[in-house]
Amino acid sequence: MLKFFRLQNMAFICLILAGILLASPALAQEKNYRVGYIEGGSYWLFSDSLQAVKDSLQARGWLEKIDFPGDAHYSPGWDRDELLEQEARELMQRDDLDLVLAAGTDATRAILAANNHETPIVAMAVSDPVDSGFVQSTQDSGVDNFTVRLDPERYPRMFDIFHQIVEFDRLGVIYPDTESGRQFTNLGAARRIAAERGFELLEYDRITTESVQDCLEGIRHLLDKGMDAFFIPSLLAFDWESSDVDKILSFLREQGIPTFARNGSRDVEAGALMGFSTVDFSRRGNFLSQMIIDILEGKKPRSLNMVDRGAPKISFNIQVANEIGFNPPFELLAATDELYREISLPEDRLVE
Known part of the structure; x- marks a missing residue:
């Protein structure tokens, strides 16, 4: 009889515990x-x-x-x-x-x-x-x-590979003279690679509004200084959804300037010479x-480990090369991961 009551009590306790668990979402579900x-x-x-x-x-x-x-x-x-x-x-x-x-x-x-x-x-x-x-x-x-x-090496590699391929003498960069502005143009990496590879870095730091006209003014200033290549930064003027980027890329092609797009494939397909794949x-x-x-x-x-190294992949536009008169080495074309044969503007671009 005593054993029977103990079994009953155990069953009752189990029922109570089950009820508590079912009634409590915090216990019944994962956090x-x-x-x-x-x-x-x-x-x-x-x-x-x-x-x-x-x-x-x-x-x-x-x-x-x-x-x-x-x-x-x-x-x-x-x-x-x-x-x-x-x-x-x-x-x-x-x-x-x-x-x-x-x-x-x-x-x-x-x-x-x-x-x-x-x-x-x-x-x-x-x-x-x-x-x-x-x-x-x-x-x-x-x-x-x-x-x-x-x-850590993604941005230095951009300047290094760009110079290896194009062999320019004076690379132009534009940026707002702020902490963020210098980062969006990777100015530290650009200066370091310029010193290592022996090309001149032409800087224009009077970008204020990051508008298309603001950036075009800076590019014209650099052309007057003898710029023969240009690094396309991550400024708002180069954001297709908020600016008419084609105005800048078309102008650079008209001037025969080779360009490297920091943001990669989208800009290359739309009119930059080259960049890393997106x-x-x-x-x-x-x-x-x-x-x-x-x-x-x-x-x-x-x-935690912070470093996530990825092997660079090249994106290149043949039509842009033809328009600016650049003859790409065979080794570049063989190593290119994304090869665009024509200029194609993004469908979701802003047209001013």
């Missing part, structure tokens, strides 16, 4: 993580990178565990530095976020300035985290709650999503 997001303004590289991260999280079975709340998604718009700084502070003051994603140089600088040294921060699509001073070195971010994806977003998404998963599982951001 939902909350991730904030901040960018300086709308830009294709940021949106494509974020989507690649989400796609990779989905493939790994993690996206359903993560919420990207709308009230923690900030994109104040370009040239609104005070608002960007304010929104960065708001994100860092919240206690309901498990991680914050920062996209781009401006947003990363703002979020680090507002850092609470508790909420994990992952930065992506940053021009050069080392030259920007965001990280201590390629091996150490220097900040316990911060990490970033970086490819970012492999699936690779980038996988690298960043693994960072996020590692952090949410308990690893410190500072302990």
Whole structure:
């Protein structure tokens, strides 16, 4: 009889525990993580990178565990530095976020300035985290709650390969004379490779509005100085969705100027001579999503590997070469990964 009552009591206790578990979503389901997001303004590289991260999280079975709340998604718009700084502070003051994603140089600088040294921060699509001073070195971010994806040799390789192929004497670069402006043109890498390879770097630092007319004025100034090649930076004037980029590329071709597009394939297909093939977003998404998963599982951001080296792939446009009178070496054509035989403008471009 005693044994019977003990069995009854055990069954009753099990029923109570089962009821508690069923009634408690926090216990019955896996934890939902909350991730904030901040960018300086709308830009294709940021949106494509974020989507690649989400796609990779989905493939790994993690996206359903993560919420990207709308009230923690900030994109104040370009040239609104005070608002960007304010929104960065708001994100860092919240206690309901498990991680914050920062996209781009401006947003990363703002979020680090507002850092609470508790909420994990992952930065992506940053021009050069080392030259920007965001990280201590390629091996150490220097900040316990911060990490970033970086490819330390990508931008120096651009200038190096461009000079190997075109053998120009005077490379022109334009940029706003600000921290971010110098990064968008990779000025540090350009100066370093110019010194190593022995070409002259012609600089125009009076870009203010980043408009098409502003940049054309800078390019004309550099032509007067003897520029015989041009590096296309990541300024708003070269963003097809917000500027009539064709006006600049057509002008450069009319002047017979070889160009290297920092943003890659899209610009090359649309009228630049060459560049690296467009970012492999699936690779980038996988690298960043693994960072996020590692952090949410308990690893410190500072302990993670930040270096994601990718072999450069060349993009080249034959029609542009013909228009500017450049005869590409056979070795270049054989090594090119993306070869465009004509100029094709993006369908979603802005036409002024």
